[in-house]
Amino acid sequence: MKSVLIIIPAYNEEKSILNVVSNIKKVKTNNYLIDYIIINDGSSDNTKKVCLDNKLNFIDLPNNLGIGGAVQTGYKYAYYKNYDIAIQIDGDNQHNPSYIINLCDEINNGYDLVIGSRFVENLSKFKSSFLRRVGINFLSNLIKICTGVKIYDVTSGFRACNKDIIEYFANNYPIDYPEPDSLVQVLKQNKKVKEIPVEMNERKTGKSSIRGLKSIYYMIKVSFAIIISNITAKKGNR
């Protein structure tokens, strides 16, 4: 039976974190041993108190590291504890945990990284704004040019990976806006990546962290990171 660790990065998620965990606990399976770990990324609200009061399994970061640093802590934990599969899921209830099994099954089928995607089939009630879709489409095409692989939902934070990638991510993971960049690094190593359709909910609490001027900075930074990763990875292979 394979052991699975679900990594839940949480920055100021006091309202939703309990819900996320209870939804994960509802997932029933006989094929996998499912654990979860919350990474409290130096929240300024009561996230830590909620975790303590409800005896949730959590790691408390003394500083705020940003989403990448928080998720990487989860991968390090998974690596030290020798988990077979690690899954990252957002702490704000956007992702439906019942798809965890689908992700794990694809890892079992021999894929190294499996992405829960909003765009492969239209299961989602999730409506992105027009500009956001244009942005994601641009990054998707940039990654296609760099790696030759077409991935549609390159910014999805709902992903599963096997032991090899856990070890890689434990040692190499970008600090902020990590998803597209880390995806390129994995693709460059000729790992097998698969995208499967999942249902995503509209955000119930909180707002997207990427808005306004930040989104321009996001696009420039991520595009730059993808190109840099593309060049350095090439050197590594030769």
Add this chain to the structure above:
Amino acid sequence: MTSRLIVLLIIICLFFIIYIFSNIFKRKISLQFSLMWFTYIILLMILLISIPFIGEISKFLGFEVSSNMIFFFGFVLLIIIAFSLSMFVSILQDKIKTLTQEVAILKKELNSNHEDN
């Protein structure tokens, strides 16, 4: 460049050297970084003192006034220092990230051991 300006700039440099030393004694700056600034000031002072002799060189390089050459080199060296500081900060940022993660994981292990006992 008048000799009055040269003397003024050299005096400023000397004051800066004293300031660096006082901070070394108070252990507010590491030797590694103070050496970087000493090198900067000494290079600048050498240029200042040699002003009367390098008028031809600065003309040859295309500076209309030799004081401009001093300021130009001072500016270039400052950019090198500022960039190297950005590099140091990036390395520190990465080290702090790793430390934070390891401390948090250790803290978790400690707490779970307490609960077991």
